[in-house]
Amino acid sequence: MSLIQVKDLYKIYQMGNTEVRALDGVSVSIEKNEYVSIMGPSGSGKSTLMNLIGCLDTPTSGEFFMDGIDVATMGDDELAHIRNKKIGFVFQTFNLLPKSTSLRNVELPLIYNGEIKAHERRDMAISALTRVNLGDRVSHKPNELSGGQRQRVAVARALVNNPAIILADEPTGNLDSKTGEEIMALFDELHKQGNTIILVTHEEHIAAHASRVVRLLDGKIAVDELTKRGKS
Amino acid sequence: MKSFFWENLRIALAELWSHKTRSILTGTGIVIGIIAVSLMSTLINGVDGLFEDSMKFLGRGNLYVEKWPWFGDEDWWTLRNRPRIELDMADEIKERSQYAMVVAAERGRSANLSYKELSAENIYIHGVTANYPEVSTVDVEYGRFFTESEDRTGAQVVLLGSEVAKTLFPQGNPVDKMIFAGSKRFRVIGVLAEMGKFMGAFSNDTQVIIPLATFNKIFHGPWGRRSITVKVPEHLVDDAKEELRGVVRVLRGLKPGEKDNFAINQQNAFRQSYQGIKMAIGGTGMIITALSLLVGGIGIANIMFVSVKERTREIGVRKALGATRSQIQGQFLIEAMLITASGGLVGLIISTLISMGISKFLFPANMSFGVAFMAIALSAGVGLFAGLAPARKGAKLDPIEALRYE
Numbered sequence: 001m002s003l004i005q006v007k008d009l010y011k012i013y014q015m016g017n018t019e020v021r022a023l024d025g026v027s028v029s030i031e032k033n034e035y036v037s038i039m040g041p042s043g044s045g046k047s048t049l050m051n052l053i054g055c056l057d058t059p060t061s062g063e064f065f066m067d068g069i070d071v072a073t074m075g076d077d078e079l080a081h082i083r084n085k086k087i088g089f090v091f092q093t094f095n096l097l098p099k100s101t102s103l104r105n106v107e108l109p110l111i112y113n114g115e116i117k118a119h120e121r122r123d124m125a126i127s128a129l130t131r132v133n134l135g136d137r138v139s140h141k142p143n144e145l146s147g148g149q150r151q152r153v154a155v156a157r158a159l160v161n162n163p164a165i166i167l168a169d170e171p172t173g174n175l176d177s178k179t180g181e182e183i184m185a186l187f188d189e190l191h192k193q194g195n196t197i198i199l200v201t202h203e204e205h206i207a208a209h210a211s212r213v214v215r216l217l218d219g220k221i222a223v224d225e226l227t228k229r230g231k232s
Numbered sequence: 233m234k235s236f237f238w239e240n241l242r243i244a245l246a247e248l249w250s251h252k253t254r255s256i257l258t259g260t261g262i263v264i265g266i267i268a269v270s271l272m273s274t275l276i277n278g279v280d281g282l283f284e285d286s287m288k289f290l291g292r293g294n295l296y297v298e299k300w301p302w303f304g305d306e307d308w309w310t311l312r313n314r315p316r317i318e319l320d321m322a323d324e325i326k327e328r329s330q331y332a333m334v335v336a337a338e339r340g341r342s343a344n345l346s347y348k349e350l351s352a353e354n355i356y357i358h359g360v361t362a363n364y365p366e367v368s369t370v371d372v373e374y375g376r377f378f379t380e381s382e383d384r385t386g387a388q389v390v391l392l393g394s395e396v397a398k399t400l401f402p403q404g405n406p407v408d409k410m411i412f413a414g415s416k417r418f419r420v421i422g423v424l425a426e427m428g429k430f431m432g433a434f435s436n437d438t439q440v441i442i443p444l445a446t447f448n449k450i451f452h453g454p455w456g457r458r459s460i461t462v463k464v465p466e467h468l469v470d471d472a473k474e475e476l477r478g479v480v481r482v483l484r485g486l487k488p489g490e491k492d493n494f495a496i497n498q499q500n501a502f503r504q505s506y507q508g509i510k511m512a513i514g515g516t517g518m519i520i521t522a523l524s525l526l527v528g529g530i531g532i533a534n535i536m537f538v539s540v541k542e543r544t545r546e547i548g549v550r551k552a553l554g555a556t557r558s559q560i561q562g563q564f565l566i567e568a569m570l571i572t573a574s575g576g577l578v579g580l581i582i583s584t585l586i587s588m589g590i591s592k593f594l595f596p597a598n599m600s601f602g603v604a605f606m607a608i609a610l611s612a613g614v615g616l617f618a619g620l621a622p623a624r625k626g627a628k629l630d631p632i633e634a635l636r637y638e
C-alpha cells in the first residue's frame with residue numbers, strides 16, 4: 001500500500017463566471033521513503049497539490065488516501081490531527097513565530113499533540129535542533145538568526161513530531177544559492193535517514209536532489225519520471 | 233486537553249506582556265466597572281450593618297403610640313392639630329390589651345446641665361417609667377436604675393448617658409453627686425453604658441434619664457416628645473398592632489368612621505423606607521456598573537479583533553502545525569479573559585483600599601468574600617463575552633489564506 005494515493009483529484013475555484021481548474025484530474029502515488037520533487041511553471045497547481053497532500057485543504061472531488069486512511073472526506077478537526085501527527089511543513093517564507101525562541105517554535109507541533117509532557121517536549125525539540133546543527137541557537141529568536149538558520153529551525157520544527165511526510169514548498173526560494181544547497185543537503189540527509197520528502201521547486205538543480213520528479217502543467221500531470229539520481 | 237489551558241495562558245501572558253500599554257488601557261474600563269460594583273455592594277453592606285445596629289434600639293416587638301407617624305404623607309396641619317398623647321393611658325392600655333407584656337411611657341425635651349463649674353448644654357432629658365429598661369436597650373454601666381417608688385414619688389434622681397458623664401465628670405465617679413438641671417438639683421444614681429449612634433447620626437449617649445413623674449412635676453407645658461411603648465410578642469406584632477389601635481380609639485372616645493388621631497409606630501416603618509432608599513442606591517449602582525462593564529467589554533472586543541487580525545499569519549502557522557479550531561478559539565478567549573480578570577483584580581484591590589478608608593473614617597464597610605468572588609467572576613464573564621466573537625473569527629480562518637496573509 002502506498003503512503004499517498006491520489007486518484008482523479010480536482011480542485012476547482014469558481015471565480016465569478018469562470019472556473020479555475022487549479023488541479024484538473026491528478027492521479028499519483030508516492031511510496032514510503034520516496035524523495036519527490038514537484039515542478040512546473042507558476043500557476044500550474046504545485047502549491048494546490050501540496051496543500052491537499054498536507055491536509056490544509058480539501059479537494060473539490062477525487063480520492064485521497066494517506067496510509068490507507070481516506071482523507072478527502074475528513075472534517076476540520078480530523079485534518080488538524082493528521083497535520084499534527086503525519087505532516088511536517090517547510091515553507092518558502094519560513095513562517096516561524098517571530099516573538100518565540102527557536103526552542104518554542106520547534107516545540108509547537110508537540111504542544112498541539114497534547115500528549116507529550118513539557119520536559120519531553122523540550123528534550124525532543126533540542127534534539128531536533130541538534131539534528132539541523134542549531135543545538136547552540138535554542139534560545140535565539142528568528143530575528144537573531146540568518147535566513148538559512150531560520151529555515152533550519154523550520155526544518156527542525158517539521159521533523160520534531162516524527163512525521164510520515166515532510167512537505168516543503170519552495171524551501172530555498174528565499175535563500176541564496178549557497179544556503180539553499182545547505183538546506184538541500186539537510187533534506188538529502190533526512191531522506192537517507194528514512195524520511196519521505198516531497199518538495200516543490202521551479203529550479204532544476206534543486207529538483208535534481210530528488211529521485212523522482214512530477215511535472216505539472218495547467219493542473220495536470222505532464223511528466224512523472226525518475227531523475228538521474230533516482231535511476232542510479 | 234488540560235495542558236492546553238496552561239499553554240494558552242502562557243501564550244496570552246506573553247502576548248499581553250508584549251503589548252503592555254495596550255493591555256493596560258484596554259483593562260481600564262473593567263477596572264472602573266469592578267470598582268463601581270464592588271464598592272457599591274460593600275457600601276450597601278456597610279449601611280445595612282449600620283441600619284441593623286440602629287434597629288436594635290427599636291425592639292422588633294415594640295409598638296409606639298405617638299402623635300406623629302414616623303413616615304407617611306399625611307397632611308402636616310391635621311397631624312399638628314391632633315391632641316397630644318396622654319401618658320396616663322399607659323395603665324389602661326396594659327389592662328385592656330391581650331398582647332401587651334410591658335407598657336412604658338416617656339417624655340423628653342432638652343435642657344442644660346451643670347456640675348460645679350462644668351456644664352453640658354442641650355442635653356436630652358428623658359423622663360421614663362421605671363419599666364423603661366424592659367422596652368429599650370439602655371444598660372446601666374454602674375450605679376442603678378430608679379425604682380418604681382422613686383418614680384411614683386417624683387424623686388429627683390438621674391442616670392447620665394456615657395457622654396454626659398464624661399463631660400460633667402472628666403474624672404471621678406459621678407454616682408451620688410448632685411447636678412443641676414436648670415434650677416433643680418438631682419442626685420446621680422447611675423451611668424448608662426455607651427450605646428452608639430442611631431443611623432450614624434443621633435447619639436444615644438448624650439441623654440440623661442429621670443423618672444417620668446419627676447419630669448411631669450418639673451417641666452410643665454405641652455412641648456416635647458411623648459410616647460407610650462407597648463411591648464408585645466414579636467411574632468404577633470401585626471395582630472397586636474390592630475388590637476392596640478382599637479384600644480387607643482376606645483380610650484380616646486373615637487366614633488366609628490372617625491379617623492385615628494394618633495399613630496402607632498414600629499420598626500417596620502423604618503425598614504420599609506430604608507428598603508426603598510437601598511433599592512434606589514443599588515439600582516443606580518447597577519446601571520453605572522452595567523454601563524461601564526459594557527463599554528469596557530466593547531473596548532476589549534475591539535482590541536481582540538485587532539489582535540486576531542494582526543496575528544492572522546500566526547493563526548495560519550498554528551493551524552498548519554495541528555491546532556484545532558477550539559484550541560485557537562481558546563487561545564483568544566483566555567487572552568480576553570486574562571485582560572478582564574486582571575482588570576477585575578486591580579479594581580478589587582483599589583476598592584478594598586477605598587472601603588478600608590471608609591471604614592476608618594465613616595462607618596464599617598468591609599469587602600466581603602462574596603463581593604470579591606462576584607467581582608472576579610463578573611469580570612471574567614465580561615472577558616468571555618467580549619472575546620467570543622473575535623476568538624471565533626480567528627478559529628474559523630482558512631489556514632492557507634492565513635499563511636498567505638501579509
Ligand SMILES: Nc1ncnc2c1ncn2[C@@H]1O[C@H](COP(=O)(O)OP(=O)(O)O)[C@@H](O)[C@H]1O
Pocket residue numbers: 013015020021022040041042043044045046047048049
Ligand atoms: N484561493 C484561490 N482562489 C482562486 N484561485 C486560486 C486560489 N488558489 C489558487 N488559485 C489558482 O489556482 C491556480 C494554481 O495555483 P497554485 O497551486 O498556487 O500554483 P503554483 O503554486 O504552481 O504557482 C492558479 O491559477 C491560481 O490563481
Ligand SMILES: [Mg+2]
Pocket residue numbers: 046047048
Ligand atoms: Mg506556489
